[in-house]
Amino acid sequence: MGGVAYGSGRQALLDAAIRVVSTQGLRGLTYRSVAAEAGVSHGSVRYHFGDWATLVEEALASCVERSVADAELSSDEPGFGQFASGLVSLVSANPDAQAFQYELTLEARRRPELRPVMERVNDIYRDAVQRELARNGLDDRALAELVFMTIDGLVFHQTAFGDDQRTERAVAALRALLSAYAASRS
Missing domain, CATH: 1.10.10.60 (Homeodomain-like)
Incomplete structure (x- = not known):
């Protein structure tokens, strides 16, 4: 080397x-x-x-920064046509970064000192989703939580199983649901 x-x-x-x-x-x-x-x-x-904790926290911060940008959770265009359009490519480009975050999430269950760190990470993703929903007229924290958890599950399955087509279909369904819900509230 x-x-x-x-x-x-x-x-x-x-x-x-x-x-x-x-x-x-x-x-x-x-x-x-x-x-x-x-x-x-x-x-x-x-x-x-x-120290070890600083290494873990900085590696996590590096992952999160790239993931929020690459997942395309925000758009300049109105509507949800591009929402989360980068999920498959995010995982395909760097599956280790996603696996790293899930490993830390599971480890936080065993190591309580990691829990606040992982809660802050989830807050970053949750806030990105909340901002995009609010930008499109859906300023509802409970909905943002549901969408965040849905995206988290999609990323998890894409990381674990790598089925691009299944994930793309699910993201398209999520976009359609959000668009229909937003339209029903107008």
């Missing part, structure tokens, strides 16, 4: 941490496993992140 390129070290280590957790679970995440995945010394991991 040639190691990480200068200037890309921090992101390369975050990406390595995501891959380790997605394949080995959170219990497999150590400085050594991340260093081995990235092709650097384990001292580099400690240098960049200081």
Whole structure:
């Protein structure tokens, strides 16, 4: 392994941490496993992140930032025609990032200290959905929660099973339901 390129070290280590957790679970995440995945010394991991919790939180933040943008939960166009149109490509482009988040979600059940972190992550996704629904006249927090959980389930199934067509059909059905509901309230 040639190691990480200068200037890309921090992101390369975050990406390595995501891959380790997605394949080995959170219990497999150590400085050594991340260093081995990235092709650097384990001292580099400690240098960049200081402690294990910071590594996990920064890797998670990196995943969430990319996922919110790539899922296309918001649009400049009126209506729901493009809502969540990036779900399949989001998972296809980086299934490890999604698996990483689900691993952390499950681990939060066993490690209470992770629960507030994962709640904040879900709030970010939930708020993105809420904003898009409100932009289209559906300012209803309960509906936003339902749509968020539906999208989360779709991403989970796409991550686990990779059935692009099934996911695309489900996203199209979700868009149709939202459009019909919005029209019925006008």
